[in-house]
Structure formats: C-alpha cells, structure tokens
Amino acid sequence: MAVLVDDNTRLLIQGITGREGQFHGGQMQAYGTNVVAGVTPGKGGTKTLENVPVFNTVREAVAATKCNATIIYVPAAFAADAALEAMEAGIKLVIIITEGVPTLEMMTVYHEARRSGVVVVGPNCPGVITPGKAKCGIMPGHIHKPGRVGLISRSGTLTYEIVWELTRAGIGQSTCIGIGGDPIVGTSHLDALKLFNDDPETDAVVMIGEIGGNAEEDAARWVKANMKKPVVGFIAGLTAPPGKRMGHAGAIISGGSGTGQEKIRVLNECGIKVGEIPDQIPALVKAQLK
Amino acid sequence: MKIHEYQAKELLAQYKVPTPKGQVATTVGEAEKIASDLMCWPLVVKAQVHVGGRGKAGGVKVVKDMAALKGAAESILNLSIKGIKVRKVLIEPAVDIKQEIYLGLILDRSTQRPVIMACAEGGVEIEELAVTNPDAILKLPIPPTYGLRPHHVREVATFLRIPETAKKSFNAIMGGLVKAFYEKDCSLAEVNPLVITGLGDAIACDAKINFDDNALYKHPELESLRDTGEEEPLEVLASEKKLNYVKLEGKIGCIVNGAGLAMGTMDIVKHFGGEPANFLDIGGGAKAEQVADALKLITADPNVNTIFFNIFGGIVRCDLVAQGILQALDSMDKFPYPIVIRLSGTNEEIAKQILDENKGKVKSKGTEMTLMPTMAEGARKAVEISKSRAAA
Numbered sequence: 001m002a003v004l005v006d007d008n009t010r011l012l013i014q015g016i017t018g019r020e021g022q023f024h025g026g027q028m029q030a031y032g033t034n035v036v037a038g039v040t041p042g043k044g045g046t047k048t049l050e051n052v053p054v055f056n057t058v059r060e061a062v063a064a065t066k067c068n069a070t071i072i073y074v075p076a077a078f079a080a081d082a083a084l085e086a087m088e089a090g091i092k093l094v095i096i097i098t099e100g101v102p103t104l105e106m107m108t109v110y111h112e113a114r115r116s117g118v119v120v121v122g123p124n125c126p127g128v129i130t131p132g133k134a135k136c137g138i139m140p141g142h143i144h145k146p147g148r149v150g151l152i153s154r155s156g157t158l159t160y161e162i163v164w165e166l167t168r169a170g171i172g173q174s175t176c177i178g179i180g181g182d183p184i185v186g187t188s189h190l191d192a193l194k195l196f197n198d199d200p201e202t203d204a205v206v207m208i209g210e211i212g213g214n215a216e217e218d219a220a221r222w223v224k225a226n227m228k229k230p231v232v233g234f235i236a237g238l239t240a241p242p243g244k245r246m247g248h249a250g251a252i253i254s255g256g257s258g259t260g261q262e263k264i265r266v267l268n269e270c271g272i273k274v275g276e277i278p279d280q281i282p283a284l285v286k287a288q289l290k
Numbered sequence: 291m292k293i294h295e296y297q298a299k300e301l302l303a304q305y306k307v308p309t310p311k312g313q314v315a316t317t318v319g320e321a322e323k324i325a326s327d328l329m330c331w332p333l334v335v336k337a338q339v340h341v342g343g344r345g346k347a348g349g350v351k352v353v354k355d356m357a358a359l360k361g362a363a364e365s366i367l368n369l370s371i372k373g374i375k376v377r378k379v380l381i382e383p384a385v386d387i388k389q390e391i392y393l394g395l396i397l398d399r400s401t402q403r404p405v406i407m408a409c410a411e412g413g414v415e416i417e418e419l420a421v422t423n424p425d426a427i428l429k430l431p432i433p434p435t436y437g438l439r440p441h442h443v444r445e446v447a448t449f450l451r452i453p454e455t456a457k458k459s460f461n462a463i464m465g466g467l468v469k470a471f472y473e474k475d476c477s478l479a480e481v482n483p484l485v486i487t488g489l490g491d492a493i494a495c496d497a498k499i500n501f502d503d504n505a506l507y508k509h510p511e512l513e514s515l516r517d518t519g520e521e522e523p524l525e526v527l528a529s530e531k532k533l534n535y536v537k538l539e540g541k542i543g544c545i546v547n548g549a550g551l552a553m554g555t556m557d558i559v560k561h562f563g564g565e566p567a568n569f570l571d572i573g574g575g576a577k578a579e580q581v582a583d584a585l586k587l588i589t590a591d592p593n594v595n596t597i598f599f600n601i602f603g604g605i606v607r608c609d610l611v612a613q614g615i616l617q618a619l620d621s622m623d624k625f626p627y628p629i630v631i632r633l634s635g636t637n638e639e640i641a642k643q644i645l646d647e648n649k650g651k652v653k654s655k656g657t658e659m660t661l662m663p664t665m666a667e668g669a670r671k672a673v674e675i676s677k678s679r680a681a682a
Contacts, residue, residue: 027605077507102505103397104475110402111434140604140636155550160604161665164635181549182504183399183477210553213399236553239538239560240569247534247549247571249504250399255417260557277558279666 002130002175002202003150003195004093004119005069009134010036012067012091014082015074016054017043020097024073024138025049031135037061039082058082058089069093071127071136076100079123083109087118094186095136096122103249106184113186120186124248126156126178137178139163147172149285150196152189153208154181154248158236162208162278169282174202181248183212189219197227204230204288206281207272211237212251212258217266224270230288233267233274234281235260291501293515294338296380298497301474301515305466307481308459309494312382314338321363324381325356334385335362336496338378339371340520342415347371352384377519385495386488391450392416393464394480395471397502398431404471406430406464408446412483438468455490463494474512475505524590531583533572540565541676543588543627545581546600547572547611555600558665564673567594581611582618589627595679597627598672600665603635612641616648619655626656628675632668633661 011028015021016038029035029050037053044056055061058070070086072079072095079098086094087109094113101123113120121128127137132146143160145167153159159178166173177192179185189207196202205227209216216235223231238260240246242253253259264274273288275281293301299309311328315321325333337349344350349371351362359381369376390412398405408428409419420427428449432438443464452460463484471479478500485495501512518526528535534549538556542564546552549571556566568588572580588594601611611633619625629652633641642661645652652659660675662668 076504100504102475102508103477103502104472104505107397107402107434138605143604143635153550155548155553157546157548157602157604158550158554160635161551161554161602164602183397184402208550210550215400218400236550236557239556239566240553241536241538244536244569245503246536246553246569251549251553255415255420257417277561277666278554279664 002133003199004121004128004130004175004177005134005136006130007034007133009069009136010034010065010067011134011136012036012058012061012065012070012086013038014058014070014072014086016040016048016052018073020073022049025052027141028135031141033134033136037065037067058085058091062089062091067091069095069136071095071097073097080105080109083120084112087112087116092118094118094120095125095127096120096186097125097127097138099124101182103182103184106182110184110186121177122180122186124182125180125185126159128175128177130175131173139176139178143167144176145172148174148201148203150174150199150202150205151176151208152192152205153178154210154250155208155236158278159208162206162234162281165278165282166206166285169286171282171285174199181250183250189215190222193219193223193227193231197229202229204232204285206232206234206285208234208236209263210235210248210251211240211246211253211260212248214258216263220267220270220272223272231272232281232284232288233272234278235263235267235274291503291506291512291516292340292520293499294340294378294517295336295496295498296338297515298499299494301499302466302470302494302497305470307463307466307494308492309497310382310385312380314378314380315363316378318360318363318367321379321381322356322360325359328381328383330383331355332384333359333381335359335366336380337366337369337371337376338380339374339376340517341372341374344371349376374520385485385493387485388488389486390483391486392419392480392482393446393467393484394478394482395467395476397477401431403434404432406432406442406446408450410450416480416482432468437472438465452492453486453490456486456492459492463492474509475502476500477502524587527590528587531587533570533580533584533587535587536569537591538566538568539593540567541593541595541680542672543567543591543594543597544600545570545572545584545588545597547602547606551600551602555598555665555669558669559598559673562670562673564669564676567591578614578617581614582621585618585622585625595627596672596676597629598668599629599631599633600668601633603633603638607637608633608635608641609637609644612644616644616651619652619657622655624656628679629657629659630668630672630675631659631661632663632665634663
C-alpha cells in the first residue's frame with residue numbers, strides 16, 4: 001500500500017475556499033485524490049470544487065464524511081491552530097503545506113502529535129504523493145510514475161527535479177514525502193525512512209537533504225544500523241555561506257554545524273551513496289537495485 | 291532577525307535581568323558625553339556589530355580616563371569587523387570580574403524543544419567549547435508541556451557552582467532570559483559572559499538575541515530594532531521586493547524557482563568549475579514582475595557577468611515563465627548580459643518556440659539567450675560563457 005496516502009485516503013482540505021485551497025484542491029481532484037470535505041470557518045453548508053461539502057469545523061467534517069487525512073493551506077498565523085484542531089477531532093494524518101509557521105507554535109504541534117499518535121508532515125512542504133493513487137500536496141502529479149522507490153525530501157522543486165529524472169529513467173516511485181524546510185517538522189528523514197523500511201512495496205529510498213541541523217546524519221546512522229533497503233542520497237547547499245538562511249527557515253549553517261560537506265561525509269560513512277549532481281541519482285538507484 | 295548587544299540588553303532589562311547601565315554612541319563626541327554622564331571609571335567601549343569575534347578584532351577596549359576613551363572610541367569607530375563597518379559603540383561601566391559564565395537558550399532542532407546551555411567557562415564562543423570541551427557544557431531541555439520550573443534553575447546553578455551571594459541575581463537572569471525567549475519568539479538568547487562580580491553578584495555583561503523570522507508578525511514592537519545597515523545592501527533591496535536572495539562572491543547570477551533547487555543550482559555551477567554570484571529563489575510562480583526584479587537585483591552586483599535561469603516547470607508552466615522573461619526584458623532599455631535558460635517540465639516545447647520566435651527582440655536588448663535542456667547542461671554552458679567573458 002505504499003506509505004501514508006493511497007486510495008483509502010479520504011482527504012479533508014483546511015482552507016479549501018482560499019486561493020491555494022481552490023487551485024490545489026482542483027488539481028488533487030483531477031489527479032484522482034478522494035477529496036471528501038473542506039473546512040473554512042463561516043462557509044459551512046456550502047459546496048465547492050467538484051461537489052465537496054464545506055464545514056465550519058473539523059469535528060463536523062469528520063462526523064459527516066469520515067475523512068481520515070487533512071491537508072492545511074491556511075495562512076501561517078492560523079496553521080498551527082488548524083493542525084491542533086484536526087488532531088483533536090481524531091484525524092491521524094495532518095499535512096501542513098503552509099510556509100512561515102512560528103517555530104514555537106510548531107513545537108507545540110510536534111509534541112501534541114507525538115503524544116496522540118498523529119503523523120504530521122510539514123510545515124513548509126510540498127506534501128505527499130503515492131503516484132497513481134493519491135496526491136495530497138502541491139507537487140505536479142504528471143511528473144511521477146507508480147513504482148517501487150520511496151523518496152524523502154526537505155524541498156519542493158529540487159524534489160520535482162529528481163523525481164522527473166527518475167521517471168525519465170523509467171524508475172517509478174512508491175511514495176514521495178516532502179517533509180518540509182523548517183527547523184522543526186512533524187516527520188523527520190528518520191521517521192520517513194522507518195515507514196519505507198516497513199513498506200513491502202518499496203525496494204529502495206532516495207533521501208534528499210540540505211544544509212542546516214543534523215537530521216540527515218541521524219537518519220544515516222539509523223540506516224547503517226537498521227535499514228534493510230538501499231538508500232541513495234543527495235545534499236543541497238554545499239556552496240552556501242555560514243550564518244545565512246537559504247530560503248528555507250531551516251536551511252542555515254549555524255555555529256559551524258549543519259554543513260553539506262559534513263552531511264555527505266556521514267552519509268558516505270554509513271554506506272549511503274551520494275549523488276554530486278541530481279542527474280546522477282537514477283544511475284545510483286539502478287546500481288543499488290541490481 | 292539579529293539585533294545588537296545593547297538592544298538585547300535593553301530587552302532583557304525589561305525582563306528584570308541585571309545589566310551594566312550603558313549607552314550607545316555613533317561619534318567620539320557622543321562617547322565623551324556619555325562617559326562624563328556616567329561619572330565612573332574604568333569604562334568599557336564595545337563595537338556594536340552583528341558578527342562575533344569583536345574582542346579579537348580589537349572591537350572591545352577597557353579605558354581608565356577620558357583621553358583613553360577618546361582614543362578607543364575613535365579607533366573602534368574606524369574598524370571593520372568581518373567586513374562590517376562599525377557604526378556604533380556601547381559605553382558602559384567596566385565590571386569587576388571574578389568569574390565568567392556562559393548561559394544560553396537555543397531552539398534545539400533535534401529534540402524539538404528549547405535547550406538551556408550552561409558552562410562555567412564563559413567569555414568564549416560556545417561552539418568552540420562544544421568541540422574542545424563538550425563535557426564542560428550542561429544541556430538541559432525545557433519540557434514542552436510545563437516549561438521552566440524552579441528545579442531547573444537549581445540544577446543549572448548547582449552545575450555552575452553559583453555562590454550563595456549571587457543566587458538571587460542569577461535566578462533573575464535565568465528567569466528573565468527564558469521568559470523573554472518564549473514571549474518574544476527567540477531562536478537564540480544568550481548571556482556570555484554572565485559575570486560573578488567581586489562583590490558576589492551575577493550580572494549580564496554581554497547578550498545576544500536572535501528572533502524567529504516566522505514569528506516577527508506577532509511582535510511589531512521588534513521591527514524598530516532591525517538595523518538594515520548591518521545587512522548586505524542587495525539583500526535589503528531583495529527583501530523589500532520579497533525575493534529570497536543571498537549574495538555570494540562569484541560571477542554567475544542564478545535565478546531559480548524554489549529554495550532547494552536554488553541551492554542545488556549554486557552547487558552545480560561550482561561542480562562544473564564556475565562560481566555562483568548568489569542564491570535566489572523567485573518562488574513557484576516566476577511571474578514577469580518577479581523576473582524583472584530578479585534581473586535588476588542580480589545585475590546590481592558588479593561581479594556578475596552571466597545569468598543562469600534554472601526553472602523546473604511543475605505546476606507553473608514553462609511557456610508562462612518564458613513569457614515572463616521576455617516581458618521583463620521588455621521593461622528594460624538594455625540588458626548587456628548573456629542569459630542561459632534551462633526550462634523543463636510542463637509545456638517546455640511551447641516555451642522553446644516562444645523564445646526562438648523572439649530571438650530578434652532579445653538581441654535588440656544587447657543580450658543573447660541560450661536554451662539548454664537539462665540543469666547540468668545549462669550549468670556547464672553558463673560556466674563556459676562566464677569564463678570566456680572573464681578572460682576577454
């Protein structure tokens with residue numbers, strides 16, 4: 001069943017009547033994702049997109065539609081609250097697309113999710129796609145191809161670039177998880193690797209990282225000790241100067257830690273082959289699958 | 291967002307953290323005035339810049355009389371530290387130092403919570419200490435559910451062997467630091483050194499605070515603390531245009547949609563032997579106005595001799611991006627830089643056709659466009675053009 005989302009996903013869109021919710025809601029429906037409900041406070045009782053009922057609260061949406069996953073497009077100031085509302089209403093998969101969520105608020109969301117057994121993906125991420133089954137995010141669906149390679153990444157377009165390279169090389173994807181570019185994210189590289197390790201439909205994993213923090217190193221050490229499947233890596237930001245935030249809130253080298261060079265060193269040490277440029281990824285994956 | 295030491299101290303003082311009572315001067319005359327108002331010697335004169343390593347660079351001086359003060363203020367106000375010109379000095383009473391301590395709070399990414407860092411050897415950079423003597427540092431995570439409690443303060447004070455006489459003022463520093471961290475959405479708040487004085491009190495002799503940019507909208511009162519004079523002028527301009535830009539030292543100006551791909555683009559330019567001039571993420575849309583702003587911004591950097599567009603058309607269609615680039619050129623009289631464009635993804639064929647049809651127009655602006663099919667080929671081409679221009 002790949003991981004996180006598939007054809008059993010009954011998706012709720014929080015912020016469905018906003019610009020992003022409308023556009024990407026339509027794109028997700030066109031891809032075949034089962035969008036069963038939307039929430040926009042004050043617009044309950046109406047319908048939008050292709051016959052999707054809108055509710056004022058997540059609790060109402062869950063009661064009426066049995067939605068089992070949510071995607072959040074609401075503005076940054078309200079995104080953490082939207083995530084907490086979804087968790088309280090019993091939804092077990094919460095994908096936060098929104099960029100700019102205050103870190104301390106995200107901290108609360110993170111710990112509440114762990115406490116209540118909810119998987120949070122994001123914030124500041126492109127979402128999750130299981131090609132051919134469900135697209136819960138903002139990624140272009142058509143560049144993907146169903147297959148058996150899992151993909152984990154902190155970025156959006158760099159991931160599309162690598163997915164596109166894989167697809168053109170004939171390598172399909174089981175699930176692609178955009179974990180997000182913020183310093184605190186609900187699902188880490190390590191969490192995502194564990195999901196793929198246990199997934200019978202995934203044979204190998206591509207892990208795309210970038211400067212800042214040490215989540216890639218933690219993941220690599222876990223791979224060395226526990227992973228049953230090959231992992232190929234890519235790290236962006238080798239030329240980034242220290243102390244500068246490179247677009248993503250989490251992409252910053254601070255106090256000399258979180259450099260790309262160090263990440264690549266640890267990945268190599270843990271037996272993960274790292275591509276120097278994105279074009280090399282398909283060949284590295286193919287070599288591992290032989 | 292970073293702020294100056296004096297601003298951090300003023301903020302912490304609002305949270306009842308004891309600090310030396312100083313003032314900021316921008317000229318030697320102001321410095322003299324402050325010194326005569328303070329009426330106590332020795333004084334310390336400290337450069338106010340957003341970078342570390344001030345002491346080593348000669349940006350901190352203790353002075354015993356007015357003549358020395360004038361000399362120190364003059365020399366420090368003429369300094370540049372790590373490329374940043376010193377424009378302000380803080381003048382405050384020198385503290386009688388018996389012991390120097392490090393006390394800080396960071397938002398720890400790997401444990402997803404604020405962590406208190408404490409070390410009995412203050413006054414040095416904590417990153418250096420973490421390498422040379424990690425055992426000397428106490429790391430105490432603050433529980434996300436119930437926050438800082440009295441036992442945490444006792445644990446830290448015990449680890450640091452805070453003398454009995456300083457307990458009360460130490461508690462005030464630690465309590466104020468943690469409260470400020472949460473209330474102002476900091477990503478880092480540190481007191482270094484926290485000094486135990488000869489009289490046995492604790493006082494915050496230096497302070498550093500960084501705020502979480504994502505939370506600045508909650509704190510309009512912090513906006514006035516921003517000192518754009520400390521930032522790279524082109525980066526200030528970029529943030530006014532809502533572009534994500536970081537200046538580098540190379541010659542190839544990169545324009546990319548998406549932060550991860552923008553980093554990947556810098557790296558691939560370097561991989562093929564070139565030097566990227568910048569990080570620039572124009573966002574998913576790549577509209578004409580953004581492209582025009584991006585081109586103007588990049589060419590304001592005199593090092594740039596070649597432009598490399600690396601656009602992956604996913605949701606955004608390549609034909610719209612191509613039109614955006616042409617419209618941006620339309621809005622300029624001349625654009626004397628060669629442009630390498632890599633556009634792939636949705637409607638890439640139509641985009642190529644549009645750019646082909648407009649070759650004449652492009653030429654009339656004084657530029658030349660080369661379309662390349664992949665990121666690697668685009669980067670290689672941009673490097674080749676940039677090198678031949680540098681040699682010419």
